[in-house]
Amino acid sequence: MRVVSLVPSLTEAVAVTAPGLLVAATDWCSHPSDLDVVRVRGTKNPDVPAIVALAPDLVIANEEENREGDLAALRDAGLDVLVTEVRTLEQAFAELERVLVDGCGLARPGWLAEAEAAWRDVRAPSERRTAIVPVWRRPWMVLGRDTFAGDLLARLGVENAYAGHADRYPRIPLEELSAAGADLAVLPDEPYRFTVDDGPEAFPELPSALVSGRHLTWYGPSLAEAPAVLGAALRAARG
Known part of the structure; x- marks a missing residue:
């Protein structure tokens, strides 16, 4: 599978879980620090023709970080675009599972369970x-x-x-x-x-x-x- 990520946090999520899937990411995708993929400009100005030319199986995006016009152009070019919405911690966990398991076909990663446990143990002052x-x-x-x-x-x-x-x-x-x-x-x-x-x-x-x-x-x-x-x-x- 070939994945293009237009969201830094999702880039890290895929790269840590299955680094071989990523073929491109934005210039702002800084983690992991040794990430070696094609860069397709920023979250607000992605290089749509370059993304289309890569022929990814999936483009992952976010309703807040990416512009609908760019996502529509990718869809019009025949690409599958998965758009996340994350406004709470519970949404974050659910959307990460949707991206990694449903979108990328991966097993649920251990780090996601660790993150859930870390927040479950939080005791606010x-x-x-x-x-x-x-x-x-x-x-x-x-x-x-x-x-x-x-x-x-x-x-x-x-x-x-x-x-x-x-x-x-x-x-x-x-x-x-x-x-x-x-x-x-x-x-x-x-x-x-x-x-x-x-x-x-x-x-x-x-x-x-x-x-x-x-x-x-x-x-x-x-x-x-x-x-x-x-x-x-x-x-x-x-x-």
């Missing part, structure tokens, strides 16, 4: 915190409603200050963010690479938790490590 979770700046954008990352943080005792916003990734002026009543800023290193300097500059009154974007936003093998990695970063951010 009794003291819950409220956080601003930026994903971009210039302009400032934050996590809003119904996001996978927001669901993971909630399981670790951190409520998203904008979980009730009408938009999933709202643009919020910095002065409004500063007045949101949060007691923590969670700063991932992707898609925008926030650094130790961003928190004090933007939110001088709040402790900042610098977290791995891969562990916060990717659904794949990283989920097995995510509770420990994210939990440690959140515990370290105390005012």
